[in-house]
Amino acid sequence: MNPRTLVFPFIFCFLTLWTLFPGSARGDDVLSQIALANGYYAKSQYQEAANIYQGLIDRGKKNGYLFYNLGNTYLRLGKTGPSILNYIRAKRFLPRDESLDTNLSYAILKTQDQLEPPSTSGLSSLFFWVNNFTKTEQLVFFEIINLFFWVVLGIWIVRRTGFWNLTRKTMMAFLFISVLSVGVKIVLESESTTGVILAKTIEVKSASGAENVTLFELHEGSVVSIIDHKNDWYQIELNDGKRGWAQKEFIGI
Amino acid sequence: MKISPSIFIIRFFLASFALLLTTGLALPALAGEIGLTARVDKNEISLEEHIQLSLTVTGVMNAPEPQLPPLPDFRIRSSSTSSSTQIVNGQMKVSVTYIYQLIPLKTGSFIIEPAILKLAGVTYQTKPVAITVSYPDPNSPTTKSPAYVETFISNANPYVNEQVIYTFRLYRRVEAKNLDLKMAYEDSKFRKQSMGDAKIYSRTINGVQYKVHELSAALYPIHAGKVEIPPAILKLDLIDRSRNSRGRNPFSSFFDDSFFGSRATLVHKTLRSQPIPVRVRPLPKEGRPRNFANIVGDLTISANIGKKELEVGDTTTLTVTVKGPGSVKDLSLSLPEIAEQFKIYPDQPESQLSVRENTLNGEKVFKFALVPLKEGYKTIPPIAFSYFDPAAKKYLTLETIPIALTILPAHDKENLNIAESFQSKVPGSKNSVQILGEDILPIHTKLSDFENNLLSESNYFLFAGGMVVPPVLFFLFTGYVRYNQRLRYDTAFVRNRKAFKLANQKLKLLSASAESNPREFVKQLSAIFREYIGNKLNLQGKAITSLEVERKLMDRHYPQEQAAITRTLLEKYDSLQYAPPNDSKNNDNLMDESLNLLNQLEKQA
Numbered sequence: 001m002n003p004r005t006l007v008f009p010f011i012f013c014f015l016t017l018w019t020l021f022p023g024s025a026r027g028d029d030v031l032s033q034i035a036l037a038n039g040y041y042a043k044s045q046y047q048e049a050a051n052i053y054q055g056l057i058d059r060g061k062k063n064g065y066l067f068y069n070l071g072n073t074y075l076r077l078g079k080t081g082p083s084i085l086n087y088i089r090a091k092r093f094l095p096r097d098e099s100l101d102t103n104l105s106y107a108i109l110k111t112q113d114q115l116e117p118p119s120t121s122g123l124s125s126l127f128f129w130v131n132n133f134t135k136t137e138q139l140v141f142f143e144i145i146n147l148f149f150w151v152v153l154g155i156w157i158v159r160r161t162g163f164w165n166l167t168r169k170t171m172m173a174f175l176f177i178s179v180l181s182v183g184v185k186i187v188l189e190s191e192s193t194t195g196v197i198l199a200k201t202i203e204v205k206s207a208s209g210a211e212n213v214t215l216f217e218l219h220e221g222s223v224v225s226i227i228d229h230k231n232d233w234y235q236i237e238l239n240d241g242k243r244g245w246a247q248k249e250f251i252g253i
Numbered sequence: 254m255k256i257s258p259s260i261f262i263i264r265f266f267l268a269s270f271a272l273l274l275t276t277g278l279a280l281p282a283l284a285g286e287i288g289l290t291a292r293v294d295k296n297e298i299s300l301e302e303h304i305q306l307s308l309t310v311t312g313v314m315n316a317p318e319p320q321l322p323p324l325p326d327f328r329i330r331s332s333s334t335s336s337s338t339q340i341v342n343g344q345m346k347v348s349v350t351y352i353y354q355l356i357p358l359k360t361g362s363f364i365i366e367p368a369i370l371k372l373a374g375v376t377y378q379t380k381p382v383a384i385t386v387s388y389p390d391p392n393s394p395t396t397k398s399p400a401y402v403e404t405f406i407s408n409a410n411p412y413v414n415e416q417v418i419y420t421f422r423l424y425r426r427v428e429a430k431n432l433d434l435k436m437a438y439e440d441s442k443f444r445k446q447s448m449g450d451a452k453i454y455s456r457t458i459n460g461v462q463y464k465v466h467e468l469s470a471a472l473y474p475i476h477a478g479k480v481e482i483p484p485a486i487l488k489l490d491l492i493d494r495s496r497n498s499r500g501r502n503p504f505s506s507f508f509d510d511s512f513f514g515s516r517a518t519l520v521h522k523t524l525r526s527q528p529i530p531v532r533v534r535p536l537p538k539e540g541r542p543r544n545f546a547n548i549v550g551d552l553t554i555s556a557n558i559g560k561k562e563l564e565v566g567d568t569t570t571l572t573v574t575v576k577g578p579g580s581v582k583d584l585s586l587s588l589p590e591i592a593e594q595f596k597i598y599p600d601q602p603e604s605q606l607s608v609r610e611n612t613l614n615g616e617k618v619f620k621f622a623l624v625p626l627k628e629g630y631k632t633i634p635p636i637a638f639s640y641f642d643p644a645a646k647k648y649l650t651l652e653t654i655p656i657a658l659t660i661l662p663a664h665d666k667e668n669l670n671i672a673e674s675f676q677s678k679v680p681g682s683k684n685s686v687q688i689l690g691e692d693i694l695p696i697h698t699k700l701s702d703f704e705n706n707l708l709s710e711s712n713y714f715l716f717a718g719g720m721v722v723p724p725v726l727f728f729l730f731t732g733y734v735r736y737n738q739r740l741r742y743d744t745a746f747v748r749n750r751k752a753f754k755l756a757n758q759k760l761k762l763l764s765a766s767a768e769s770n771p772r773e774f775v776k777q778l779s780a781i782f783r784e785y786i787g788n789k790l791n792l793q794g795k796a797i798t799s800l801e802v803e804r805k806l807m808d809r810h811y812p813q814e815q816a817a818i819t820r821t822l823l824e825k826y827d828s829l830q831y832a833p834p835n836d837s838k839n840n841d842n843l844m845d846e847s848l849n850l851l852n853q854l855e856k857q858a
Contacts, residue, residue, distance in 0.1 A: 030703070031700045031703060031704070034700060034703050038698050063704075065699075065702050065703055066703060068696070069696040072696045075693055099694040099697075102694050103694055106691065106692075106693050139716055143716065143719035143720065146720060147723045149723070150723035150724055150726065150727040153727055154726075154727050154731070157730070157731055157734060
C-alpha cells in the first residue's frame, strides 16, 4: 500500500483527538455551584460555602482554585488543619500562586506548632525548576517539545543543512531535559507525601499502636511528612528529623 | 696493473680491519686502584652558608653512587654528578664525582661519618670530615654578605599585654627570588597581630646601597617573665650575575651588554636573625581598678549623640569611640544605669586597625540606640573604663563627658513601638507602613479558572497519543520520502510498480479492438504478457524464452506451479502464433486465461 494513503488517516486521528477537548468534567452546573459558594463566602456564610466546595471535590472535581477557596473558607471557620491541608493540595495545581503561599504561611502562623511543609530534597534542589511547575504543565511542555523535535527531524531528513542539524540537536537536548523533568516530578510526587494534623492534639507514638510510648504531641495544622504506614498508623517525620507513629484518622493527606 | 673494483673494496675492508685491530691493541689500560674519597669546600661555616660535599670514585667506570652517612644536622638541598677521563702515557684514569650541597640546621661541631661504596664484594669508605657551624658574625655582615637579615623589637621590657612591634629586615645587594620567611614566636607567650604587607625601600650603609624588605607585626605578651623570640629564618635564592670575561677582546665593550646575556646562577641561602630576649613585666597590683579588663595602651575616649532633643518613643544613637595604640579589640563597654529612662539597644561594636608610624592603632566604636521612656531633661552620665598606661606606669580611667538631652512629650501619645529599628530613623529615610492587622488574601472568583484544565492529569490517553503520534507520523513521512526517492531513481522499482497497471490497460485496449486476425491477437497478447513479466523482473521481457521466465520466477520465490503455468502459457502463445485458432471464442478463452494468470502473479508479487 502506498504510504501516502496512511498519512492522512493518522493526521485525521491526531487532530480528532485534540479536538475532543475539553473533557467530560466541564459543566455549567459545576460553575454555578462554585459561583453560589463564592457568594456564600462573600456573605460570610462560610459553612455553606465550605459544604459546596467540599461537595464538588468529593464528586471528583480537582482544581487548584477550588482547593484554595476551600482552604480560605476553613480558615474563616477557624479550622486551621483542613485549611492547611487544602492549601497544600492546591499547591500541587498552583505551584506559583503567591496568594496561596501568603495564605498558607498565614495559616501556619495560626497553628500552635507552626511546622512548615517539608523542605526540598536534594533531587528537587538539583532540578530546581520542577517545583515551580505542575506535572501537567511539564507533560504539556514535553508534548510540545516532542512534536517540534519530530517535525524538525522530518525537515532534517529532506534538508540536511547545518542549521537544521543544529536545530535538531537543540530540540533533542530540550526533549531530554523535559523527559528528565517529568521523571523527576513523578519521582518526587510518589516519594513525598505531606500530611496535616486535623485533630486538636494528637500523641505521636514510638511504634504503631496506642500502647506504645508517646514521643511528642502535635497540634492541629502541623505539617508532617508521611514516610510509612502500617494498619491504621502512619509513620511521620518532622522537618527537624523527629519521627514517630500517629493514627491515620487524625492526619489528612 | 689495473685492479678490479671488487678486489679494491675487499682490500679496503681488510686494511681497515687491520688498522682497527692494531689501534685496539694499543688502547690504554685503566690505571690505578679503585678508591673513594670525600672532600668539602670548607670546614668552618656559619648558619647562613652551606657546604659542598664531593664524593669521588676513582679507578672504575660506571660506579654506583656511594651511600651517604646519616646527616641529621644538615639538610641536603641538591646533588649533581660529574665524571672525567684522562689518558696519560697510555694510562687511563677515570673518576666519577657525586656533589651534594649540605645546609646546616644548627650550630656546633659535627663529624660527617664515612660514605660507603660496595663494589664486587669489597667495601670502600671515605674518611670522616669535621665541620664547625657557628652563628653568622653580627658585627660585620655588610662587608661579607650580599644579603643579611636583622630583627628587633620596639621594647625589650614590655608590660603584659603591652604592644611590642617586632620588625624583620632583609638587606640585599643582589637580586633575590623564592623568599620564604618564618617569623617564629611562641603563641603561648605572645598574641600576634599582623601589620600588613612588607615595605620595600632603599638604604645606603657604609656607602653600599641595599634594598631593604621590612615586615612588622605587633606582639602582645601574655605572661610576665623572661621570654625569647626565636630567630627569624629566611630562605631565599640570591641571583649571582658574574659576566663572561672578555677583557682583552676589542669587542668586549660591545658585547658587554645585557642584551648578549650574562651568566646568572642561583645561590640558595638560609639567613637567620639573632634570637631576641624579652623580659615581660607584670602589671602592677597597686592601684588596679576593679573594672580593669587587661586593656594596656595609650587610649582616648569620645562620645557623641545623634540628636539632643527628641520625643518620647523617638530614637537617637549614642556613639562611643575608643582609640589609640593598644589592645582595644578586647574592650567592652556598658552604659551606666539609665535603663529606667531609656530603652537601650546596643549595636554590634565595630573595631578596626591601622598602622601609623610603625605602631598599630586600634579603634573600637560602640553604638547604642536609645529610646527615651519619659519626658524631661535627662543626662547620660559619663561612660568610663580603666586601662594601664605603660608610659605613665599607672592605671588610668577615661570618661566621656555627660550628655544632656531634652525629651519632649510624645506627639500623638501612641504606645511605644519598641520593635522599631533605630536604623529606620536615619534622617531622610522614609517611614515604614505601620501594620495594624493581618488577614488572608481573598478567594478566587474567576469562574473560567475553575473549569478543568485543558490537559488534566486524567487525560492519559491524550498524553500517550501526543507522545506516540509524532514519531509514528515521522516514520510514515520518512517512508513516503524514501518511496518518492525510489520512484525517482530506481528504474526496476518503477517498472515493477507500474507493470500490472500497464498490462491491464493494454489488455483492455486489445479486448476493445476486437482484433479479427487470431495470429495478430495472440502475438499482441504474448507481447503484453512478456512485457509484464519483463517489468516485474526488470528484464527485457520480449526477448526472453519461456524457460528463462520460469527459472527467473522461481528465483524470485514465485511458487513452482505458477512458474510452470506461466511457462506453459508463453509456450502456448508461441505455438498459437503459428497455428492460430479459427474462432473468436478461443481468443476470449486465451484472454481470460491470461488475465487470470496475470492477477495471480500480481497477487504473488
